[in-house]
Amino acid sequence: MAKILKQRNIISLLILIAIVFPFLTKNEYFIHVMTLSFIWMIGVYGLNLLAGYTGYLSLAHAGFFAIGAYSLGILTVKAEMNFWLAFLLSLLITGILGFLIGLIALRTKEHFFAIYTLCVGYIIYLVIDKWDSLTEGVRGLIGIPAPGKAGPINFEEPLSQYYLVLFFLLVTVLIVYRIIHSLSGRTYIAIRNSEDLALTIGISTMKNKLSVFVLSTIFAGLSGALYASFIRFIGPDIGQISVTFDLLTYLLVGGIGTLSGPIVGTVLIVWLSQELQFLQDYRMLIFGPVLTLLVIFYPRGIVGALTGWKHKRDEKRKPQAARASSMAFGKSQVTVDKPVKEG
Amino acid sequence: MFLETKGLTKRFGGNTAVNNVDFTVEQGKINAIIGPNGAGKSTFFNLISGFHPPTSGQVIFKGQDVTKMPANKIAELGVARTFQTTNLFEQSTVLDNVIVGHRLRTKSTLFDAIFRTGRLKTEEAICREKAMEVIEFTGLMHVMGKQVGSLSQEEKKRTAFALALATDPEIVFLDEPAAGINPDETEGLAELIKQIAKKGITVCLIEHKMKMIMKLADKIMVLNYGEKIAEGTPEQIQNNPTVIKAYLGGSAIA
Numbered sequence: 001m002a003k004i005l006k007q008r009n010i011i012s013l014l015i016l017i018a019i020v021f022p023f024l025t026k027n028e029y030f031i032h033v034m035t036l037s038f039i040w041m042i043g044v045y046g047l048n049l050l051a052g053y054t055g056y057l058s059l060a061h062a063g064f065f066a067i068g069a070y071s072l073g074i075l076t077v078k079a080e081m082n083f084w085l086a087f088l089l090s091l092l093i094t095g096i097l098g099f100l101i102g103l104i105a106l107r108t109k110e111h112f113f114a115i116y117t118l119c120v121g122y123i124i125y126l127v128i129d130k131w132d133s134l135t136e137g138v139r140g141l142i143g144i145p146a147p148g149k150a151g152p153i154n155f156e157e158p159l160s161q162y163y164l165v166l167f168f169l170l171v172t173v174l175i176v177y178r179i180i181h182s183l184s185g186r187t188y189i190a191i192r193n194s195e196d197l198a199l200t201i202g203i204s205t206m207k208n209k210l211s212v213f214v215l216s217t218i219f220a221g222l223s224g225a226l227y228a229s230f231i232r233f234i235g236p237d238i239g240q241i242s243v244t245f246d247l248l249t250y251l252l253v254g255g256i257g258t259l260s261g262p263i264v265g266t267v268l269i270v271w272l273s274q275e276l277q278f279l280q281d282y283r284m285l286i287f288g289p290v291l292t293l294l295v296i297f298y299p300r301g302i303v304g305a306l307t308g309w310k311h312k313r314d315e316k317r318k319p320q321a322a323r324a325s326s327m328a329f330g331k332s333q334v335t336v337d338k339p340v341k342e343g
Numbered sequence: 344m345f346l347e348t349k350g351l352t353k354r355f356g357g358n359t360a361v362n363n364v365d366f367t368v369e370q371g372k373i374n375a376i377i378g379p380n381g382a383g384k385s386t387f388f389n390l391i392s393g394f395h396p397p398t399s400g401q402v403i404f405k406g407q408d409v410t411k412m413p414a415n416k417i418a419e420l421g422v423a424r425t426f427q428t429t430n431l432f433e434q435s436t437v438l439d440n441v442i443v444g445h446r447l448r449t450k451s452t453l454f455d456a457i458f459r460t461g462r463l464k465t466e467e468a469i470c471r472e473k474a475m476e477v478i479e480f481t482g483l484m485h486v487m488g489k490q491v492g493s494l495s496q497e498e499k500k501r502t503a504f505a506l507a508l509a510t511d512p513e514i515v516f517l518d519e520p521a522a523g524i525n526p527d528e529t530e531g532l533a534e535l536i537k538q539i540a541k542k543g544i545t546v547c548l549i550e551h552k553m554k555m556i557m558k559l560a561d562k563i564m565v566l567n568y569g570e571k572i573a574e575g576t577p578e579q580i581q582n583n584p585t586v587i588k589a590y591l592g593g594s595a596i597a
């Protein structure tokens with residue numbers, strides 16, 4: 001119970017900071033960077049659900065991000081559709097494509113799945129790059145509208161855009177939180193820990209993997225659609241594999257298979273990148289080795305390392321009797337911060 | 344007929360692991376399969392539980408042909424199993440292991456999870472209740488909050504039983520449940536197996552520990568090089584010359 005409360009407290013604190021952040025800084029650029037971070041986080045949560053909790057490392061997520069972004073771009077710019085309708089449709093399109101791709105991709109496992117999705121991601125990128133008549137190819141799509149008015153709120157303002165994106169992020173976190181702490185979450189974790197055993201205890205692994213995969217791509221699509229409406233311009237490069245690796249880096253640094261990992265990792269790396277911008281691409285010389293060391297010594301990232309330390313400390317402190325009582329029925333919860341097979 | 348195999352055969356390349364086995368499991372009884380190492384006992388279980396497709400032959404459960412069914416569907420029908428090398432969710436606690444064991448009897452989906460529907464809450468409570476019931480039954484109350492990876496061999500075996508029982512089976516297949524545990528613990532496990540049968544769950548087990556088997560089993564089948572060489576009560580098996588020969592003079596038996 002203490003753990004749940006702790007987790008809730010941390011999350012509430014983070015939400016509070018996010019809400020007051022624009023009042024703490026008058027610098028519009030900071031707000032811009034933060035909004036962008038929130039957008040990435042949504043995609044990272046999608047990846048986490050699949051790679052972190054179900055054990056399937058997808059390398060196609062930049063592709064789904066791009067599908068979400070381009071669907072919104074094409075529907076609003078070329079088809080001149082109402083923004084929110086286009087927004088909903090882009091999620092739907094990403095989900096349907098995710099379903100079709102998942103049907104095939106999920107026949108593979110482990111590194112074969114990673115390699116297969118890597119190829120899928122590249123194909124998505126190529127289609128966007130080459131299909132000039134639909135996507136405008138390398139020229140990109142210009143003039144994507146900002147989110148339309150929702151009631152009295154106008155989303156042309158950076159501040160209202162910040163809150164709009166924050167809203168979607170919070171919804172994402174809530175959904176992921178609920179899934180992880182439900183029977184579905186237990187099912188995914190079971191599949192991650194041993195797919196054969198999951199089958200033996202009667203779990204339809206294919207059905208479950210497919211639903212996580214689709215949901216995961218919808219989060220990537222949501223992230224992409226928000227990106228398109230925020231930056232207002234998109235080119236094929238948003239579908240490049242390097243974007244997938246960015247998402248994966250955020251996830252690994254923060255903590256794969258942890259609930260707050262995507263937030264921690266994204267904020268940290270995005271801000272570090274900003275601070276180290278004077279190094280240009282040489283900053284990868286620093287990130288590369290640091291990431292490698294982190295994965296070797298802390299496979300569950302920063303959040304995993306912190307909860308690990310806390311866990312050990314609590315174990316030491318707690319006398320035998322208290323430990324037994326804390327395990328009493330009803331108080332235990334799904335242990336979500338567990339290492340994963342892959343990544 | 345409760346569970347029955349007809350001409351069940353499995354070939355791995357040129358190696359016939361299970362050869363034309365006809366076997367019937369007696370409902371409500373303790374059925375045992377014995378045989379030397381490599382006789383095909385585990386493979387026989389793998390065929391019944393849908394883990395490997397047989398090369399030929401049939402598996403019939405309660406009148407239904409389940410030969411081509413995937414493992415998860417067979418589990419849903421009420422067939423549970425444990426593995427020879429304990430196969431559990433090592434990084435989870437005993438309780439978490441067993442809770443998910445009842446998942447197959449629930450219906451809640453992602454939608455229920457996202458909207459925290461009443462159905463999800465009810466089913467979560469049911470899964471917990473079931474988990475507590477089988478944890479108590481298998482005598483694991485004192486370790487239910489521990490990670491499975493940190494348990495003793497015997498506790499792991501009991502957890503595997505609990506996980507199998509959490510699926511609400513009508514029949515459990517136990518592959519060498521007493522391997523790697525000491526004589527005292529073996530007694531305890533034998534007692535537990537009796538209790539399972541007493542609950543009305545049919546048991547079918549593979550074991551090398553003859554003393555345990557002879558005391559426990561109502562019916563025994565002997566496999567040798569994939570073939571059934573004998574079938575009968577413990578007394579019949581102990582006095583069967585073919586069986587004695589297969590076990591090199593019979594010193595291993597009785």
Ligand SMILES: Nc1ncnc2c1ncn2[C@@H]1O[C@H](COP(=O)(O)OP(=O)(O)OP(=O)(O)O)[C@@H](O)[C@H]1O
Pocket residue numbers: 355358359360378379380381382383384385386387427
């Ligand atoms: N997946 C597999 N692929 C190839 N050969 C296999 C496979 N599984 C089992 N075999 C072979 O089938 C034969 C029977 O093996 P099995 O594991 O069923 O024996 P067993 O009776 O359970 O033996 P033990 O008492 O040692 O557990 C062996 O020769 C084994 O090498």
Ligand SMILES: [Mg+2]
Pocket residue numbers: 384385386427
């Ligand atoms: Mg065996």
